[in-house]
Amino acid sequence: MLSARDLVKTYGSTKAVQGVSFEVGRGEAFALLGPNGAGKSTTLHMLVGALRPDGGRVRIDGEGDPADPTTRQRIGIAPQDLAIYEELSAEENLAFFGRIQGLRGQRLAERIEWGLGLAGLAPRRKDRAETFSGGMKRRLNLACAAVHEPRLLLCDEPTVGVDPQSRNHIFESIEALRAGGCTLLYTTHYMEEAERLCDRVAIMDQGKILALDSVGALIDAHGGAAVVEVELAKAPLDATALPGTLDGLTLRVESDDPLATVQALGQAGLEIRRLRIDRPDLERVFLHLTGRSLRD
Amino acid sequence: MRAVWTLAVKDLRLLVRDRVSLFWVLAFPLLMALFFGSLFGGDGGERSAMGVVVVDESPGEGASFIRRLDASEGLEVDTVATLDQARDLVRAGKRVAFVHVRPGFRDGGFAMFGRGRDDAPALAVGVDPGRSAEKGLLQGLVTQALFSGMTEQMSDPTRMLVQTQEARAGLASAAELDPERRESLVALMDALDGVSRSQALVATDPTPTASAGGFSTEGMLESVDVIRSEGGQPRSPFDVTFPSSIVWGLMGCATAFATSMVRERRAGTLLRLRVSPLSRAHILAGKGLACMLAGLITSALLLGFGVVALGVRVGDPILLLLALGGAAACFTGIMLVMSVIGKTESAVAGGSWVVMMPLAMIGGGMIPLIAMPPWLLTASHASPFKWAIIAIEGAVWRDFTLAQMLPALGILLAIAIVLFSAGVMVMKRRDP
Numbered sequence: 001m002l003s004a005r006d007l008v009k010t011y012g013s014t015k016a017v018q019g020v021s022f023e024v025g026r027g028e029a030f031a032l033l034g035p036n037g038a039g040k041s042t043t044l045h046m047l048v049g050a051l052r053p054d055g056g057r058v059r060i061d062g063e064g065d066p067a068d069p070t071t072r073q074r075i076g077i078a079p080q081d082l083a084i085y086e087e088l089s090a091e092e093n094l095a096f097f098g099r100i101q102g103l104r105g106q107r108l109a110e111r112i113e114w115g116l117g118l119a120g121l122a123p124r125r126k127d128r129a130e131t132f133s134g135g136m137k138r139r140l141n142l143a144c145a146a147v148h149e150p151r152l153l154l155c156d157e158p159t160v161g162v163d164p165q166s167r168n169h170i171f172e173s174i175e176a177l178r179a180g181g182c183t184l185l186y187t188t189h190y191m192e193e194a195e196r197l198c199d200r201v202a203i204m205d206q207g208k209i210l211a212l213d214s215v216g217a218l219i220d221a222h223g224g225a226a227v228v229e230v231e232l233a234k235a236p237l238d239a240t241a242l243p244g245t246l247d248g249l250t251l252r253v254e255s256d257d258p259l260a261t262v263q264a265l266g267q268a269g270l271e272i273r274r275l276r277i278d279r280p281d282l283e284r285v286f287l288h289l290t291g292r293s294l295r296d
Numbered sequence: 297m298r299a300v301w302t303l304a305v306k307d308l309r310l311l312v313r314d315r316v317s318l319f320w321v322l323a324f325p326l327l328m329a330l331f332f333g334s335l336f337g338g339d340g341g342e343r344s345a346m347g348v349v350v351v352d353e354s355p356g357e358g359a360s361f362i363r364r365l366d367a368s369e370g371l372e373v374d375t376v377a378t379l380d381q382a383r384d385l386v387r388a389g390k391r392v393a394f395v396h397v398r399p400g401f402r403d404g405g406f407a408m409f410g411r412g413r414d415d416a417p418a419l420a421v422g423v424d425p426g427r428s429a430e431k432g433l434l435q436g437l438v439t440q441a442l443f444s445g446m447t448e449q450m451s452d453p454t455r456m457l458v459q460t461q462e463a464r465a466g467l468a469s470a471a472e473l474d475p476e477r478r479e480s481l482v483a484l485m486d487a488l489d490g491v492s493r494s495q496a497l498v499a500t501d502p503t504p505t506a507s508a509g510g511f512s513t514e515g516m517l518e519s520v521d522v523i524r525s526e527g528g529q530p531r532s533p534f535d536v537t538f539p540s541s542i543v544w545g546l547m548g549c550a551t552a553f554a555t556s557m558v559r560e561r562r563a564g565t566l567l568r569l570r571v572s573p574l575s576r577a578h579i580l581a582g583k584g585l586a587c588m589l590a591g592l593i594t595s596a597l598l599l600g601f602g603v604v605a606l607g608v609r610v611g612d613p614i615l616l617l618l619a620l621g622g623a624a625a626c627f628t629g630i631m632l633v634m635s636v637i638g639k640t641e642s643a644v645a646g647g648s649w650v651v652m653m654p655l656a657m658i659g660g661g662m663i664p665l666i667a668m669p670p671w672l673l674t675a676s677h678a679s680p681f682k683w684a685i686i687a688i689e690g691a692v693w694r695d696f697t698l699a700q701m702l703p704a705l706g707i708l709l710a711i712a713i714v715l716f717s718a719g720v721m722v723m724k725r726r727d728p
Contacts, residue, residue: 048571069573077571083564085306087313099302100572128313144568 001026001183008055016042018207029184031194034204040187076150080157086130090121101148115143135166191282223280225254233271303582320548329541336533345372347391358397364441396420403445417518538602539688545594550631551648553587557635591624616691622708623684629715636722655679683707
């Protein structure tokens with residue numbers, strides 16, 4: 001569905017994107033995960049033809065060039081900024097973006113209803129967007145991107161600054177779009193979003209893709225072992241016989257099989273007051289790859 | 297075209313819902329027109345003397361009448377040789393009225409004495425229809441000058457005796473006069489001669505009693521209709537201030553749409569538009585069409601108010617459409633350049649006023665072009681305001697022909713093309 005080859009973009013002496021390549025299959029959900037300034041949005045703008053790459057090329061749905069209007073008809077974008085008209089109502093925003101995508105008449109009316117349903121704004125369809133909360137605006141932003149049923153939907157940090165309720169609503173909307181066969185390209189710096197929504201993840205930092213694979217494969221390759229952390233009721237008689245490291249009454253043990261480790265500790269006669277298992281995740285993968293946290 | 301229309305309608309809707317922009321587009325220009333119109337009209341200040349032109353075709357008696365008229369407080373009198381010259385000055389709005397002293401005019405009491413019903417009035421007054429409120433005042437001052445003549449006459453016994461002798465001769469030759477009436481008039485002449493000879497004449501109350509053939513001003517003063525010449529002269533200050541206000545409105549539109557373009561870029565809606573099947577040309581055309589339509593609608597509303605409420609006249613509606621189209625196109629070009637030069641909304645809004653205000657001041661936006669000193673008029677050539685105002689004034693009150701309007705239209709369109717091209721080039725470089 002989408003192919004990016006050796007994309008390069010430079011602003012003065014700043015190399016925003018350096019040789020980024022990846023492919024996204026039809027119906028797949030693909031995430032660009034990285035901290036702010038990693039080059040995700042610049043890459044996304046090149047993918048949709050809004051920014052001309054200094055090097056490399058983008059192809060959509062075969063040989064389609066994103067600069068070609070016919071190709072762009074298959075694309076929808078929910079920009080990181082709230083790309084809606086605050087002075088227009090929810091219905092008017094959807095109608096406008098539907099019209100510029102060529103929708104008319106009954107089809108447009110149906111898609112407006114669908115968009116209002118997706119955003120959960122049907123009861124407030126006539127209200128101006130300027131009266132909405134941040135979460136409602138984000139939902140409308142997403143609905144406007146998808147009103148024309150694009151085959152490829154690009155979401156640039158679609159949950160920035162929204163409350164948990166709206167975030168869940170957005171997740172459910174995206175999952176519904178995916179279920180309808182839409183290909184998804186998702187940029188975020190929240191690893192839990194990438195884990196929940198996407199089949200494959202490209203981890204970006206400083207304009208480069210550091211690793212690209214399914215979430216499980218990335219964790220297997222770069223996440224390390226799970227960590228079992230137990231708080232003991234009393235100090236063990238022989239601390240040297242215990243696995244892992246003991247700090248006061250807290251014992252930390254790295255393990256590929258956390259349940260077996262917990263069972264072994266119980267059989268060793270330790271009285272456990274509290275137990276926590278830290279499974280490896282994309283945060284750990286990013287830390288491993290860059291030495292920094294995603295939110296640094 | 298449908299996409300361009302969709303974009304334009306959206307932008308117009310946004311403009312209508314933005315009260316701040318609406319103030320600059322509509323309310324501010326209207327206030328400018330009303331303020332400067334009132335200022336130039338002098339309604340709020342001390343009223344200046346009424347300019348009156350006099351034509352004297354009398355054998356000589358008109359001179360003292362004109363001298364007394366000139367001495368009237370509130371009148372500024374000058375004379376011309378012919379009635380046509382006098383009428384033209386009033387028609388052109390250069391004088392409030394003319395006074396025509398006709399060949400049969402006689403000064404003093406005998407001018408009002410013994411006149412028949414069919415005798416032609418010896419004086420005529422023609423007043424600018426736009427200054428009809430001052431007509432009564434002028435007629436009063438003319439009458440006052442006539443009576444002053446009678447007072448002067450009656451205080452000069454020698455002159456009085458000559459006049460009664462002439463009147464006696466006239467009575468003797470008036471064969472059709474009723475004998476009883478002749479007798480009573482001769483008795484009056486005798487009485488007047490007696491008064492003059494006694495050298496004790498004291499003028500007390502010069503007020504005449506109106507009676508046919510007696511001592512009366514009735515029929516002496518004729519009011520003549522003047523049809524105002526519409527050619528090349530403003531009929532009121534609002535004829536001048538409304539074209540300027542229209543150009544202020546166009547500038548308000550240009551600023552509003554330039555700001556909205558920057559807002560679209562900042563908010564990401566421009567990105568969304570560019571990812572849609574629309575080309576850059578569509579997007580620019582939509583914004584330009586919206587700016588032009590807003591300019592035309594604003595112009596129509598302002599001018600409509602001027603015509604209905606303040607009597608602004610529209611000389612040639614077709615030329616006016618051409619002028620408004622040219623001016624709107626010019627300011628659309630200005631809008632595009634402003635939108636690509638500024639990076640933030642406040643930079644565009646502030647920058648446009650900083651750049652446009654001096655151009656407005658030298659271009660007739662504040663000081664009317666017709667009131668500019670020559671050096672400022674020369675400097676105004678550099679301002680698009682001047683050409684827009686000239687074109688609109690040409691259709692409103694200057695009574696331009698198409699050929700006369702073409703230079704201004706050509707300059708406006710040339711500015712539009714140059715600025716539009718420059719704007720597109722900068723935009724391509726900024727958003728490739």
